[in-house]
Amino acid sequence: MNFEYSARCKDYLARVRAFMDEHVYPNEKTYHDQLAGFGTNRWQVLPIIEELKAKAKAQGLWNLFHPDDKHGAGLSNADYAPLAEEMGRVAWASEVFNCSAPDTGNMEVLSRYGTKEHQEKWLKPLLAGDIRSAFLMTEPAVASSDATNIECSIKRDGDEYVINGRKWWSSGAGDPRCAVYIVMGKTDPDAELHQQQSMILVPADAKGVTVLRHLPVFGYDDAPHGHMEVELKDVRVPASNILLGEGRGFEIAQGRLGPGRIHHCMRTIGAAERALELMVKRAMSRTAFGKPVIKHSIWEHRIARARIDIETSRLLTLKAAWMMDTVGNKAARGEIAMIKVAAPIMALKVIDDAIQAHGGGGVSDDFPLASSYAGIRTLRIADGPDEVHERTIARLEMKRWLNEA
Template identity: 70%
Template sequence: MDFEYSPRVRELQARLLKFFDEHIYPNEKVYENEVAQNRRNGDAFIPTGIIEELKVKARAAGLWNLFLPHSPRAPEGLSNLEYAPLCEIMGRVPWAPEVFNCAAPDTGNMETIERYGTEAHKDKWLAPLLKGEIRSAFLMTEPAVASSDATNIECSIRREGDEYVINGRKWWSSGANDPRCKLYIVMGKTNPEAGKHQQQSMILVPADAKGVTVMRHLPVFGYDDAPHGHAEVDLKDVRVPASNILLGEGRGFEIAQGRLGPGRIHHCMRSIGVAERAIELMCKRLSSRVAFGKPVSAQSVWHERIADARCMIDQARLLVLRAAYMMDTVGNKVAKQEIALIKVVVPNMTLQVLDWAIQAHGAGGVSNDFPLAKLWAGQRTLRLADGPDEVHRNAIAKLELARHVPRPGAEVEMPVTRGS
């Protein structure tokens, strides 16, 4: 495995880092102040002007849609291995990926429509998503069931003539609060009597369809994550054309396998960037503060923590690069163990580095004067989002056992799960 970055990737890295220095870091407070002002005015979920301004600059700089590989509709797209170091940079500031049209859940939804949608679906939904004109949400997790097992999903998708009728309640539907969100990809059951993994389907639902109600936004450790946010959504007798079904009835798990693999690795790539931001802030803070007559950075306990943080970040990055390489060369299904490994390792590593960085900042670390507390809250959700640690550890263990004690006909599926 050769993880050396190509000249093209190195050039994009340099451009992206320059863009961050010139446009992202200087506007972090501008963004926060704009969201805060919208919140004071009574609606935190108004899109920010600064992101819309920066989108124009990012597109002009050729830093647009880099996530979507090998697509005729996004020729600028890269492989997973090529995208990894760029996604890592974007992860250093939570709202930055949207500037480059590389934000979740739009990335996963665009890949889903590109891979499984019809040309009509692509013309109607993928084209404006690729242009950054609209946003989207993915509705899978449900409040009434343990969604760590996606076979529990109860949302009904029932065929009536030339339409499907959808009834169900979803939550943690990231982005559904945003007024630019025009499309939902909904997972539900079309045939409860079919085999365990043939009951579910995915369907495209316009956000303004009759019967769709965004019930409330769901804060994370008190953060509303506006203007993106996470929502609880009610679907009551929602009717959409039968042509909106993706691939056909009973193909929902198949689509989820294809969608969640890239989604998981993108989360992990961004998390490496969060850890890098944390160690940078930690080192700067420790070097700028004096306690007991000498810089805090001179205390041996901090030497231990800084060294451990660097070891952990670099180890995790190598695991992510290996998973990306495997996905590019042998496909998501064969790379299922590598994907599960990083989904467990990377969020836990990043949380530990963030915890040390918070400790280094003292009381300031848990305040909003620094980005660490909010970054920690976001990272903690990743031990649940796209599958809790326990489910991924279970899959890893089964794959390891099968390698050493093979059972005829046994196959471990990559978990299809988004939360609990």
């Protein structure tokens, strides 16, 4: 197992870092000023994002996540990991490179499972960054950590499907550019448990689609991206909008969520690195009780633990990525589950210590730490809560010893 970055990865990494230094970090204030300038109507496209997207595309730093060089950079998971980490240092940076969730997962779904018509209508503009998308899976009325509970109905009626249900935490549905939803629902409640569900494409402006409200995270609205509660009432779409066929929802979900989970982990490590950098600089710049804060031994302990924990998580992420590339997502499911649990817990601890180093400033919006903490806390729930992944890990471990017995 060799974790030396490939020559291609090193080239892209240098270019992404240079772009972040030249264009992203200097515009963090611009981003927040433009968003604040919208006043109460925050659900608008930020000019700085569109400006930087054009620059990234012109430099060939575009769709770096996509493993197919026809649609993206054609990088392996292991090659993409360091790039995603760099993007993760600023919460909104991945969108600049057209590498942000949920679009990345939705583009991979359309690439793998969409028809030529789906790809022409939806994938092509997503790859170009002209539209955005949402993934509607979670529901407020059931424990969606067990996706077999999902109740949204998708019923065939002649040449159409009729969709009825209520979804929430539909990330991205607040963006005015969001044009299409991938909806998971139930087509046959009498089928075998994991063949009841299907996925279908629903235009965001279809009749019967209503965005009921946005759901803030610890008070952050994450505009213009947002997390929405969406009602689907007698929504009709062509039967051709079904993805892969009835009963294939879980199959598609596994294909979508594996890469998505590890992309989140990669970006999370970047957020932790940024927090550690801010922690060290803050502790070096402040004096308390007669000496620099960093000279108090508790901060040596916190900084050392942060470095150890970040490096440990990075190595596990790279191992999971390497396994996905070499033996496939199914064989790597244990490693994916492990890093999905470990990375957010690690990052939350590092960010929390960085907040402590900043005192009152740490919980304000003067620094990116509070919003970073809020966003990463959701990752202990999103794409499967910790408990579901720990269940997978435990069962794989028990299976290993059962086989030995």
